[in-house]
Amino acid sequence: MNNFQLSIFNFQFFLILLLLLSGCNRHPSLPQDYTQESEKPDIYPDYTDVTVPVNIAPLNFFVEQADKVVARIQAGDIAYNYGKGNKVIIPQKEWKKLLASAKDGRMTVDVYCKKNEQWSRYEPFSIEVAADSIDPYISYRALSPTYVGFEHLAIRQRCLENFSENDIFNTRQISTEKEGSCINCHSYQNYRTDNMMFHIRISHDATMIVHDGKLKNIRLKTPEMISVAVYPNWHPTLPLIAFSTDRTMQSFHTRDITKVEVMESASDIVFYDVEKNTMQTVLADSIELELFPSWSPDGKWLYFCSARYEFEALNNGMNETLNHYKQLQYNLYRAPFDMETRTLGEPELIYDAVSKGRSAVEQRVTSDNRYVLFAEGPNGLFHIWHPSAEIEILDQQTGKLVDTKVINSNRAESYPSFSSNDRWILFESRRDDGNYTRDYLAYFDKNGRVHKPFLIPQKDPEFFLLSVFSWSRPEFMKEPVKVTPKMFQEQALKEPGKVQPLPGQETAPASEDAEMDRWVIN
């Protein structure tokens, strides 16, 4: 480039920089002339009167109906004004100062909105800042709210302390135009990522397992298993993963906005020993559909849910399941686990949802084994499709349910989990629009009280309204996944290893049912 061209380039660059800087008034002044409104502002996401952890990312928000917004955020002696169009975008450094100042207390937010050249001031709202921190990372599955088809999906990890986010693995890395892949069911041992796993289905079908930082891919299927290993949960200390193995089917509604029913016509629970590469069937009652195993944090109990159903005709599971899908309802159980012998004791019923005409699934337990968090819906196991599904917490000490009205909505809630310190609940919800799953956090205090939940904060507060991806199956993590997408890719492209059944457990192969092809009137 000659000198003239270079100078033009520099001049333009300088101009653009000047324009950008002049537009970046980080702390606008508050309007002097306004009318006082009696209600709180209608902000998105709704962060009014929520309780947040001391290490959360800035709670950026916007006011849809306003042309301009200025918000004054005050915590102790510190106060800042923010406003950029109708959005309030808070710089990371200043937000940290505000959080530190409001720790174990609250910050107040005073919002002024300009509409039709007229400023209004709304009732201030508060944001409680709990001293309890939250696990710094979550991982989730990003995909369209699909039913059967899959192609573009990723398991992503997001830092809750800021907005950094990246793919753990993306189906683009292995999918071809000929054959796509599905990735699902990511699980971590005790919130750490040195021991973790997720499944790859269809193309390069295998389970990716990171064990003590080393990566392998195994096809987790033995002849006696109903299917490959499905819903996982790592034992908190042992190299052992509990899986359900099940025969899944789907059917579609023509009028009910539930739209799809996911059903299991058979289901067992198996243990996979990561070190010995052996598979052991542990729960296989022919009239019980055992599902969603999860360990207590001390590793001494295996929690699971199960639906009792006796099929009228042998090998007619699928058709019968479709006929009786509303009757497939799950109760919660737990069974003692001997960590020495690795055997399960007699299961005990801990929550009878069926007697209430409901179905309880996806349970998680606090470190002291007192509270059991789960999703409850009308039937079946995929409650994210059931608008009446709710998050419930069972207090095992009293045998009663904790009041969770504050975190539920009139739309589907599902897949809840506790943070490693038990103080935060992460769950998925379709409360925003009914169809796209979003992840919410709620404070669960030491007194067993649940606080108003809030949407995972985003750099652009409009993000979730414009994103066409669901954030499904969120999990807490204490640290990011260290294995890179490239390493996962290289391993996925290798031939997967095979798992061995535990000696003495070899049985006849599980039967496969015929494809379902029929209609049932609701």
Next chain:
Amino acid sequence: MSKKTKQKHVLVQTPKVENQKKKERAFHFPLWLLPIIYSVMFVLFAWVFLVGKNADTLFFMQDRGYWNDSMVYFDHCMRMPGGFLSWAGSYLTQYFYYPAYGAAILILLWMLSFCVAWRSFHVRMELTFLLFIPLVALLCTEVHLGYWAYFMKDIDYSFYHSLGYFFALLLSVDYFRKLKYGGYIQMILVPVLFYYPLGVYALLATVLIAFRMFKDNWRSDWKAFILMFAMLGIVPLLETYGTTLMRPDQPWLFGLKRFEIGPVRDYRLEAPLVWLICSSLLIPLLGKKKDGSFGPKGLVISQLLMLVLAFGAYKVVSDRNFTDSNYHAELKMLRAVDEQRWDDVLSEFCVARGNPSRMMVMYRDIALLNKGELLSRYQYNNRPANPTVMSDSIVVRLCDTTGDFIYYNFGETCFGIRRAIERCMHYGFSYYTLRVLARCALINGEYDNVRKYLRLLEHSTFHKEWARELRPYLEDTTLIASSPRFGLVKRLYNGGSSMVGSDDYYVEPTIIHKLAHTATDNPEILDLALAYCLQSKDLKCFWAQVWQYHNINPDKPFHRYIQEAMLLYHNELKSGPADISEYNIDPQIAERYNVFISRMKEYAQNGMKEDQIGASLQPEFGDTYWWDYCVLRDIQSY
């Protein structure tokens, strides 16, 4: 240069200069006119193929595209190499909303590419026609898609490669010619800075720079090739290292379209992109080393070559241009159904040559349904076309193309949503699917979901008006049932049965089965159920609906075609009640039926084959249900 040398030089050059001047005097053709003539020819040529022959495809491409003005979308695009091309390509594709407008932008982009190539590489004016070879390849990519347009995963396809080519040329201009190692610096900077925004086209620019340097001074700049190979090898690897979201084979070719579905890969459709890349590599070699022209003989030869290439270009583009009449009729009918221009749907159906595809039949029936004339479908050509196949073996199925929209129009909005979302999973979101999803959610009463889709459409350039038109229905939801726009679909939705099952990827049989079996006492829906019993040919279901209809409307005569079916099913197929006299069959219809049956039997006794009987009966009975029933059997659904 000293005075002496200068003089000598002048003396030596004099005869040559004079000869040259003589030649120029004898042959006084303004060469600067040539690029202008070529450009005008190409613009007209491209305009005819784009706007004249493929305006419907261009509109369709934008409808199956998506862009929004938020950073969320920009960030999403920029995750992959070529992200800027993807973003800008999907932005410009929007302009095909007005096909002429979009085509003008595309052609302007091509002409800009031509100008950059011509001026930057100092191509001789007589040879500038060669610069149109890559542009003809790009034109082919626009007109040869056919049914692949339904299966494009690259919503930016229409502009992606044209923009990529333009930027590759722009980046290979010799900006640093005054610097000693300017070319080398440029060859390092271009891939390093532009690989992520421009993907494979940043690599193409690197190759063009190397070719240009080699051509300018091959003795010293052969090292440019070594640097080129190093940059091509290293940059994509380094820039995607660790965090790659691509397959191992993709860093060098990501963005070059592969036409592949299932086991089939169509290399024929990929050829123009290979042709584009290869032909663009010739551009640096066309540059002239010294001023001057070819002279008359060279000019004539070059222009003869131009004519040959022009003819070849015409043949190639004509050959690749997808002219299937059903394909174009389907696109026009789809748009007309979307805009509820029912008469246009029907006229388009009638003017299409040959037998109609199932997609056309479904669109036509939607139009008839909305005009309240569904049963008159037997007056149209119902002879089934063979299943549409692309790339010789892939059957184009309704559920993969417009099944969602067809479901919506029949009030099957839950299935419409399912098919739309499944499509999005494979082919990405588009304005088309967002509109289908918004309408389905509106009928289902999922109003917050509608708001989401309207918001996305409001962030686009040309679909925001459509979204704004729907806002009043959210403010007053009672308007939905009473509006001409949604009223019928809402009534179909309300009148339909609540069931759980699966369509098994067959849209048409699902609709026929579902509507024929609808249990209802709503007269409007019952009419429809009866009409679909005729299509399902389910006798038990038909008589049940006849009985229900007669109970509700004891004094109302049955539609002509229902009466025709009653006669056929009762007399010939021996089904239904013992006596159908209570249904008041029109004597004229009964008389005509007798003639039809006797004629058919007579032809059969004369040894005529089924298709011959059908052809003989058509002039007299082609408008009857009997003819459709007896002749058009085994209509294949797909």
